[in-house]
Amino acid sequence: MSDPHSDNTPASEPADATDDAPSVVPVDLRDYVDFSRDEARRVRTLATDRLAVDLWCIEPGQATPVLRLPDQDASYTVLGGRSWFVTDEGEIGLDPMGTLLVPAGVVHGIDNRGVDPLIVVATVSPPGEERPAAPVSDEAAAIRLDDDRPNVLVRAWRGLLGVDRDRTG
Numbered sequence: 676m677s678d679p680h681s682d683n684t685p686a687s688e689p690a691d692a693t694d695d696a697p698s699v700v701p702v703d704l705r706d707y708v709d710f711s712r713d714e715a716r717r718v719r720t721l722a723t724d725r726l727a728v729d730l731w732c733i734e735p736g737q738a739t740p741v742l743r744l745p746d747q748d749a750s751y752t753v754l755g756g757r758s759w760f761v762t763d764e765g766e767i768g769l770d771p772m773g774t775l776l777v778p779a780g781v782v783h784g785i786d787n788r789g790v791d792p793l794i795v796v797a798t799v800s801p802p803g804e805e806r807p808a809a810p811v812s813d814e815a816a817a818i819r820l821d822d823d824r825p826n827v828l829v830r831a832w833r834g835l836l837g838v839d840r841d842r843t844g
């Protein structure tokens with residue numbers, strides 16, 4: 676009996692490089708931080724057919740335009756600064772690491788009433804047609820690629836198969 680969750684690819688063979696299989700895309704959000712003295716800025720950093728990740732950079736005294744996403748749910752997470760989210764239901768203040776879910780159709784906006792720049796990550800689903808923008812920097816300091824050491828999933832899979840039992844890594 677075959678496993679319905681299996682792709683029938685033997686564990687020792689890599690998937691075909693021509694497959695349109697999803698791939699992991701690391702992004703250092705710091706490479707997209709781009710403030711403007713004129714207006715709040717939003718830049719799309721990642722997107723798939725199901726989800727998009729945007730970065731809002733808002734100077735003190737600035738606010739986003741009125742936002743209404745009729746067919747999209749959005750979550751907003753404050754990374755730096757202090758924010759006020761204004762909705763038709765009232766106002767909600769969030770400090771760093773605070774997050775807010777805004778269902779589709781709810782009118783809202785983000786105000787920076789503080790003295791520090793405000794950085795907010797927004798995830799939107801479904802994403803719409805906009806594609807990711809190019810970063811303003813390419814340092815990618817937050818990304819680590821450990822090519823010499825397989826990740827924990829690869830190590831676990833190898834352990835299950837009895838491959839590399841002598842290795843400690």
